[in-house]
Amino acid sequence: MVELQRTTKSRGFYVRMKLLHNRHGRQEKSSCYRYFRWVVWVSLSLYFFSYYLISSSSKPTLLPKTTVSVSKTSFVSRALFESNTTLSQQLSRTKQIHLSELSRGSFDNLKVYIYDLPLRYNADWLANERCSNHLFAAEVAIHKALMDSDVRTLNPWEADFFFVPVYVSCNFSTVNGFPSLGHARPLLASAVQLISLEMPFWNRSGGSDHVFVASHDYGACFHAMEEVAIADGIPPFLKKSIILQTFGVSFRHPCQDVENVLIPPYVSPESIRSTLETAPENGKRDIWAFFRGKMEVHPKNISGRFYSKRVRTVIWEKYNRHRKFYLKRHRFVGYQSEIVRSVFCLCPLGWAPWSPRLVESVALGCVPIIIADGIRLPFSDAVRWPEISLTVAQRDVGSLDKILDHVASTNLSTIQRNLWDPANRRALLFNDQVQEGDATWQVLQELSKKLQRSYRRRATS
Numbered sequence: 476m477v478e479l480q481r482t483t484k485s486r487g488f489y490v491r492m493k494l495l496h497n498r499h500g501r502q503e504k505s506s507c508y509r510y511f512r513w514v515v516w517v518s519l520s521l522y523f524f525s526y527y528l529i530s531s532s533s534k535p536t537l538l539p540k541t542t543v544s545v546s547k548t549s550f551v552s553r554a555l556f557e558s559n560t561t562l563s564q565q566l567s568r569t570k571q572i573h574l575s576e577l578s579r580g581s582f583d584n585l586k587v588y589i590y591d592l593p594l595r596y597n598a599d600w601l602a603n604e605r606c607s608n609h610l611f612a613a614e615v616a617i618h619k620a621l622m623d624s625d626v627r628t629l630n631p632w633e634a635d636f637f638f639v640p641v642y643v644s645c646n647f648s649t650v651n652g653f654p655s656l657g658h659a660r661p662l663l664a665s666a667v668q669l670i671s672l673e674m675p676f677w678n679r680s681g682g683s684d685h686v687f688v689a690s691h692d693y694g695a696c697f698h699a700m701e702e703v704a705i706a707d708g709i710p711p712f713l714k715k716s717i718i719l720q721t722f723g724v725s726f727r728h729p730c731q732d733v734e735n736v737l738i739p740p741y742v743s744p745e746s747i748r749s750t751l752e753t754a755p756e757n758g759k760r761d762i763w764a765f766f767r768g769k770m771e772v773h774p775k776n777i778s779g780r781f782y783s784k785r786v787r788t789v790i791w792e793k794y795n796r797h798r799k800f801y802l803k804r805h806r807f808v809g810y811q812s813e814i815v816r817s818v819f820c821l822c823p824l825g826w827a828p829w830s831p832r833l834v835e836s837v838a839l840g841c842v843p844i845i846i847a848d849g850i851r852l853p854f855s856d857a858v859r860w861p862e863i864s865l866t867v868a869q870r871d872v873g874s875l876d877k878i879l880d881h882v883a884s885t886n887l888s889t890i891q892r893n894l895w896d897p898a899n900r901r902a903l904l905f906n907d908q909v910q911e912g913d914a915t916w917q918v919l920q921e922l923s924k925k926l927q928r929s930y931r932r933r934a935t936s
Contacts, residue, residue, distance in 0.1 A: 582923040585626050587686075588634035588676075589618070592641070596666050600645035610831040611644035611654055612741040613914075614688035616905035617719065618642075620915040623908050635929035636717070636922055637676055637685045641666045644691050659697040660710055663687070667712050680930040682716045683734075686922070690741065692827035694720030696730035699826055700780065705729050717925065719918060721829050723851035734928070736921040739853045739914060740831040744904040747838045750811040754839075764879055765817035765841070766790065767803040767810045768832075769825065786823045786846055789872050797876060815839045818887075819865075819879055822846065823872070837863065838900045842890055844879070846872055854917045857902040863894040 597618065600606045607615045618640040621627055628634050643659035671677040677685060689695045695718045696704035708729055715734075722730060723737040770791040771782045782788075794800040801817070803810075814820055820836035821844050828847035836843035843864040845852075852860045867878060882890070898912060905914040926932055 582626060582919050583926060585636070585919060585923045585926070586628040586634045587621060587624070587626050587636045587638055587919075587922075588628055588631040589621055589638045589640060590666075590670055592639070592666060592669070596641045596662065600642045603645060603647060605647060606642065606645035608741075608743055609644075609654075610740045610742070611690045611721075613690040613719070613721065613738055613905060614640075614642050614644060616741055616907075617688055617738075617915055617918060619907055620905065620909045624915070624919075625909075626919055631674065631676055633931065634676075635684065635926060635931055637670075639666055639670065639685055639687050641687065643689070643697065653699070654691060656691060656697050656699065663710065664712060676930075680715075680928075682712070683928050684930050685716045687713065687716055687718055688738075689718050689720040689722075690738065692722065693730040694718060694722035694735070695733050701826065702780075709733050717922070717928070721853075722827055723853070724828060724849045725851050726849050734925070736918060737851055737853045738918060739834050739903045740829060741905060742831055742834040742838065742903075744906055746811060747835070747900070747904065750815050750839060753812065754815045760816050760818045760841075762801045762813060762817040763799040764794075764819045764821060764844075764875070765801045765813055766821035766823070766832075767805075767807060767813060770802070770804045783823055783825055784869065786869050786872055787825075790821065790823065790875070793873055794875065799876065799879075811835060811839060814841050817841045818883075819844050821875075824850070824869075834903045837894065837903055840891070840895055842882075842887070842894060844875070854902050854914075854921075857912070857917055857920075858899050859893065863890060863896075863899060865890070 597615075601615070606612065618638070621638055631637070641663055643656065643662060644654045646655045646658050647653065648655040667677065667682070687695075689697065691697070692699045693701060693704035695709040695713055696707055697710070698704035698707055705728075709732065713733065718733050718735045719738050720731070720735050721738055721740050723735070724731065768787075769782070770787040772788065772791065791802060791804070795802055801813070807813075814832075814835055818841065820832060820841040822830050822832045822836060824830070824847035828850040830847075833843055833845070833852070835841075837858070845864055845866045846869060848869050852858070865878075865882060867875065871878065901910070901912045902917055903914060909915045909919070
């Protein structure tokens with residue numbers, strides 16, 4: 476045994492162990508060998524028996540047809556359900572982890588700091604339920620989603636961008652029920668003054684790495700009437716910042732003359748899911764061309780301005796009695812149930828070129844007919860607008876029937892197939908929590924392309 480304690484080469488060590496084993500371990504070998512052989516035999520038997528059972532159960536011809544009812548739930552079916560549920564939960568957790576890792580990778584480790592402003596700038600407005608559900612509610616939805624997002628940082632010194640959560644579209648007029656924007660400029664100015672006095676981040680960059688939401692008609696101009704919006708212009712204190720806005724056109728316009736990200740109007744994802752669940756099971760669409768909304772018989776309304784640049788008036792006059800057009804001038808809460816039954820959904824401009832019908836049409840599988848010259852559409856990298864919609868010039872609105880007939884006889888099925896890609900619906904809807912590919916995700920993707928505006932990154936580089 477002393478030899479075992481010497482330092483030797485591996486081969487010499489093996490030879491000495493063999494000699495010692497032959498000298499002292501013959502009896503131990505026989506008993507250990509028999510025990511080892513027995514264990515191997517039992518293991519192999521269990522393995523082949525289990526393999527046989529699994530292989531047999533995988534053959535569909537050997538499975539009896541079964542129906543599981545609530546009244547006859549067995550222990551086995553309950554265990555199967557619980558195991559599937561557990562697996563589903565594990566997959567969900569794995570997806571969340573993957574989503575977290577993917578978001579950090581996709582957004583180039585983007586970090587956003589959210590100012591904790593006094594409640595009068597945001598949460599107090601939520602006392603009115605419409606504030607978080609109307610077409611301008613993207614300002615609320617983005618704030619809520621970012622609060623729970625992986626890109627949020629509680630350390631402002633490591634932030635790339637600073638989100639300023641001020642709700643300016645929730646001051647509803649008691650006269651007509653529409654948002655009143657008269658308070659928007661002083662409310663935003665007050666918020667900027669507050670953050671510039673209490674923290675150093677606004678002053679060091681001049682606000683160039685600060686993000687605001689302007690989710691109403693003419694975006695950063697903060698007025699619903701174009702002429703007034705242009706005359707007022709963008710507030711000077713916001714001209715260096717990034718504006719998330721629903722207004723966008725392909726030509727030069729004073730109200731988009733600022734660094735901006737074009738976002739969709741807000742449509743409740745819950746309402747879309749509910750409508751899809753109650754849609755006709757056969758998927759039949761019995762309405763050819765649909766529009767419900769404000770259509771002035773006399774386009775020059777009480778404000779003295781021509782609503783919709785006369786487009787909706789022409790639609791009403793020309794197609795009100797057309798058998799293929801389903802046109803309604805009065806509001807109807809459940810009008811999404813009409814969209815999901817329609818082949819074509821008219822999306823004419825109103826005061827501004829955009830409309831929530833754009834989102835609702837895409838989400839509910841109705842081909843959007845966009846009638847708004849020069850409109851710029853949100854998230855064009857994610858939503859293939861030319862493949863899922865039809866653009867009609869305002870001057871051609873009188874030929875809508877012929878245009879739609881031509882599309883129906885040529886490439887309608889292709890457009891509908893492209894339209895039903897779930898990625899389109901996902902990209903245009905804001906969720907309470909950021910989901911891969913959804914509208915807030917797209918906002919973060921766009922911000923990650925503007926990291927050259929990050930003061931922190933410029934300083935470190």
